[in-house]
Every structure is written in C-alpha cells, then in structure tokens.
Amino acid sequence: MTTMTEASVREFKMPDVGEGLTEAEILKWYVQPGDTVTDGQVVCEVETAKAAVELPIPYDGVVRDLHFPEGTTVDVGTAIIAVDVGGGSAAPAAEQPAAGQPAAAAPAEEPKTAGSGRQPVLVGYGVATSSTRRRPRKGPEVPVQQASTAIQTELNGHAPAAPAGAERPLAKPPVRKLAKDLGVDLTTVVPTGPDGIITREDVHAAVAAAVPAATEPQVAPAPAAVQAPASYDTTRETRIPVKGVRKATAAAMVGSAFTAPHVTEFVTVDVTRTMKLVEELKADKEFTGLRVNPLLLIAKALLVAIRRNPDVNASWDEAAQEIVVKHYVNLGIAAATPRGLIVPNIKDAHAKTLPQLAESLGELVATARDGKTSPAAMQGGTVTITNVGVFGVDTGTPILNPGESAILAVGAIKPQPWVHKGKVKPRQVTTLALSFDHRLVDGELGSKVLADVAAILEQPKRLITWA
Numbered sequence: 067m068t069t070m071t072e073a074s075v076r077e078f079k080m081p082d083v084g085e086g087l088t089e090a091e092i093l094k095w096y097v098q099p100g101d102t103v104t105d106g107q108v109v110c111e112v113e114t115a116k117a118a119v120e121l122p123i124p125y126d127g128v129v130r131d132l133h134f135p136e137g138t139t140v141d142v143g144t145a146i147i148a149v150d151v152g153g154g155s156a157a158p159a160a161e162q163p164a165a166g167q168p169a170a171a172a173p174a175e176e177p178k179t180a181g182s183g184r185q186p187v188l189v190g191y192g193v194a195t196s197s198t199r200r201r202p203r204k205g206p207e208v209p210v211q212q213a214s215t216a217i218q219t220e221l222n223g224h225a226p227a228a229p230a231g232a233e234r235p236l237a238k239p240p241v242r243k244l245a246k247d248l249g250v251d252l253t254t255v256v257p258t259g260p261d262g263i264i265t266r267e268d269v270h271a272a273v274a275a276a277v278p279a280a281t282e283p284q285v286a287p288a289p290a291a292v293q294a295p296a297s298y299d300t301t302r303e304t305r306i307p308v309k310g311v312r313k314a315t316a317a318a319m320v321g322s323a324f325t326a327p328h329v330t331e332f333v334t335v336d337v338t339r340t341m342k343l344v345e346e347l348k349a350d351k352e353f354t355g356l357r358v359n360p361l362l363l364i365a366k367a368l369l370v371a372i373r374r375n376p377d378v379n380a381s382w383d384e385a386a387q388e389i390v391v392k393h394y395v396n397l398g399i400a401a402a403t404p405r406g407l408i409v410p411n412i413k414d415a416h417a418k419t420l421p422q423l424a425e426s427l428g429e430l431v432a433t434a435r436d437g438k439t440s441p442a443a444m445q446g447g448t449v450t451i452t453n454v455g456v457f458g459v460d461t462g463t464p465i466l467n468p469g470e471s472a473i474l475a476v477g478a479i480k481p482q483p484w485v486h487k488g489k490v491k492p493r494q495v496t497t498l499a500l501s502f503d504h505r506l507v508d509g510e511l512g513s514k515v516l517a518d519v520a521a522i523l524e525q526p527k528r529l530i531t532w533a
Contacts, residue, residue: 074152075130077145078123080112088238090114091139091309092146101129109147118437127151139260139309237264245269326382326503330463331512335520336484338494340364343526347420356424357431361399361453363526364476364519366423368451369395369416370532371518378515379448380471380506389506398450398467399427401434409467410439411447455479461497471506474519475499496523 080090090112097109108120109129127149134140235252237245241264245252248269255272257264298305340363347358372379372395380391397415401408410433412418412426433439450473454462461477477497484493500516507515522528 076149076151078147079145080140080142082142089141097129099129328501329504330501332499333520334497336493337496337523340523340526341494357428362424367519367522371515375515381469392448396447398447400452410443461499464501472502
C-alpha cells in the first residue's frame with residue numbers, strides 16, 4: 067500500500083451502516099487501483115452483523131489504493147480505500163507490506179476541530195476505538211506475558227502503567243470494561259483474537275494465570291507456552307467461522323432465550339376456506355403482479371388479532387421497569403438466506419391494505435433472498451411470523467426476536483381427515499404456535515390472540531367483520 071501524503075488524496079472510512087455496529091467484513095471490491103469513480107458509485111460490498119450492504123463513495127476521483135483485501139474484517143472508522151480527488155499521483159511507497167498482508171494507511175490531511183485536537187468526522191461515520199494502523203498477526207514465536215495486574219494493584223495501590231510509547235492494545239469496549247472490573251492491565255494480556263484483538267477469554271485467562279502467583283508471591287511466574295491450534299481431519303470435518311449475520315443471530319437468540327420467559331401455545335385449524343380465498347385473490351385484477359399466498363392472509367389475520375388485543379404488541383423496558391405498548395405494528399417476517407436467518411420487518415403493517423401488504427411482503431422476500439436487506443429494515447420490529455411450513459414441518463416452538471413480545475410459527479398446510487358439518491372429510495389443516503413473553507403476555511391474552519388468528523383463518527370473512 068502506498069503512503070498518501072497529498073492533500074488531494076481522500077481516505078474513505080468504513081461507516082457505521084447500522085446502529086451501534088463496530089465492524090464489517092469486506093465481501094467484494096467493485097473497483098481496483100487506477101479506476102475512476104464518481105460520487106455515489108458503489109465501490110464495495112460489506113457484511114455487518116445484520117446484513118450485506120453496498121457502500122457508495124462520497125466523491126469523484128481516481129482509486130489509488132485498496133487498504134484491505136476481500137475477506138478482511140475492518141473496524142468502523144478505519145480507512146478502507148484511498149481516492150485521488152485532484153488527479154495527481156500518489157507519493158512513492160514508503161514500505162512494501164508482506165505478501166497477503168494489508169498495510170496501514172496514513173490518514174489524509176484534514177482540518178482539525180477547533181480546540182479538540184481531533185480529526186472531524188463525517189456525520190454517520192463512527193470513530194474507530196483504536197488507531198487505523200492494524201497490528202500484524204501474531205506469529206507462533208511471540209512470547210507470552212501473563213502478569214498478575216490484580217495482585218500488583220492490591221499490593222501497590224494502583225495498576226502498573228503501560229510503558230511509554232507502547233501501542234494501545236486492541237480490544238472492544240465490553241472487553242476493556244471487563245478488564246477494568248477485574249483489575250487486569252490489557253498491555254500484559256496475550257491476544258488470541260483476529261489481528262491481535264484481545265477477547266474476553268484472554269482477560270479471564272490472565273486472571274486465572276494470576277491465581278498460582280497469589281499463593282506463592284516469591285516465585286516469578288514462568289512464561290506459558292503458546293499452544294498450537296488444534297488439528298482436525300479436513301476430510302471428516304468442516305469448520306465454518308461464526309461471524310456476520312450468523313454470529314449476531316446466535317447472540318440474539320441466546321440472549322432472548324435466557325432473558326424472556328417463553329410460553330408457547332398451539333392450535334390446529336381448518337384453513338380450507340383460506341386456501342380457496344388465496345386462489346380467488348390470485349385471479350383478482352387488484353392483485354395483478356403481486357404475490358398472493360397463505361402467508362399474506364395469515365399476516366393479515368395476525369394484524370387483526372393484534373388490533374383486537376393491543377396489549378400483546380408491547381416490549382419490556384428493563385431499565386425503566388415499564389411495559390411499553392406499541393400503537394403501531396412493524397411486522398417481522400423470518401427469512402432464511404445464504405448468510406443465515408434474518409428478520410426484516412414491514413414498517414406500519416397495521417395501516418396497510420391487503421394489496422399494499424402483499425406488495426410489501428413480495429419486496430421483503432426478494433430483497434432478503436438477494437442479500438440486500440438493509441440494517442434499518444431489521445430494526446424496530448414488534449411482532450414476528452416464522453413460516454416453518456415451507457419446509458414440510460408441522461410446527462415449532464419459536465424463540466422471540468429480542469425486544470418483541472410474541473412470535474407466530476406457521477406449520478405446513480396439508481390435507482387431513484377433519485370433522486366438517488358432522489362428517490369426516492379431507493380438509494386443508496395447519497398447526498399454529500404462538501410463543502410470547504410471559505412478563506408481558508399472560509395465558510389469557512396469549513390464548514385470545516392465537517384463537518383470533520385461528521378463527522379468521524377458519525372463516526376469512528372475519529377479516530371484514532372484525533377489521
């Protein structure tokens with residue numbers, strides 16, 4: 067990577083494309099050094115913990131350098147591409163990086179904020195918690211120093227100061243807080259995370275290493291040996307790094323399962339009339355070009371049930387110890403994508419007509435399958451539907467989307483023997499499962515909502531009489 071010293075060279079930094087995101091992985095570059103770019107042109111695609119997003123460049127110029135290769139995870143606020151906006155040539159390279167290793171970019175000259183001594187930041191762009199220089203990957207010969215900062219703090223009354231000129235350890239804010247609470251000096255912790263980032267496990271390892279030293283303070287702790295990564299038979303196992311959407315989904319589901327007390331209720335319902343209505347709507351000119359399927363009517367049935375039982379559409383505010391009842395419905399639809407399960411939502415679904423709801427559902431599904439769902443589309447949901455029936459599954463016990471009070475699982479619709487008008491006949495039947503947060507929704511309220519959805523699907527004319 068070349069060192070940019072000219073005022074005409076602009077550094078484009080990794081923006082925070084969602085709320086509170088700290089990093090993103092570069093999936094694909096659409097430009098190369100020497101290419102001409104214009105304001106608004108998409109230069110790369112990145113994957114955050116929420117979705118894949120295309121990044122446009124905010125100015126015209128010529129690409130001088132791509133600071134990171136595809137597949138690299140970059141902190142928000144770190145420069146990822148240099149563009150010459152004046153048409154000049156870049157300064158000669160000060161140092162050539164090793165093959166396959168990204169090099170750090172020197173920040174372009176920009177005016178400082180008066181009195182702050184810090185570089186101004188574009189609105190919407192986060193500031194990296196660490197320098198834009200990336201620490202080289204740790205090799206196997208790096209010595210391990212597991213000093214007991216907690217003991218030193220107790221003996222000396224303060225934590226040992228970092229050596230002058232030492233590089234600030236790379237760690238995310240939650241890890242720094244953990245280290246502070248445990249009295250661990252991050253400069254003494256051996257990082258095992260990608261690119262030398264200190265993880266929570268590293269901090270706990272440092273504390274554990276300090277325990278033997280506490281029992282025998284006169285003996286200096288011996289350096290621990292660096293453990294070689296565990297080997298495995300690649301012909302019998304495949305290991306997939308947990309990152310991006312899958313990592314965020316896993317964290318959210320674990321947090322939800324162990325925070326909200328889940329209750330799940332089930333009902334099996336005859337949806338023969340709903341299936342007939344679906345066929346009729348497909349032939350209706352008002353739905354021409356729109357995707358009409360059972361999920362559309364199930365979504366509308368849930369919206370009507372929420373209107374009749376508004377207290378189910380709520381969230382739990384732990385900090386304020388309040389129940390927040392929402393007077394709008396942002397209806398989430400769980401979608402399986404190549405990058406994992408995501409739950410975009412239809413904003414203000416309660417105010418949409420049936421054709422408008424069909425249009426929104428079609429756009430949501432198409433965008434999710436293309437991997438273009440924006441982070442904003444996955445924020446602010448209030449209630450969710452997950453359609454496990456498309457996989458031939460009868461039903462399930464879905465886990466709540468974090469911050470929501472209820473989620474409806476729809477099972478497979480298939481012909482079954484059913485008592486209809488006093489006779490056993492083959493009817494189209496499905497099983498619905500409603501999971502809800504028992505802090506917000508008691509058994510009576512949850513039962514009423516599920517019963518209303520079932521009643522509408524059994525007699526779709528209730529969409530008119532109850533709406």
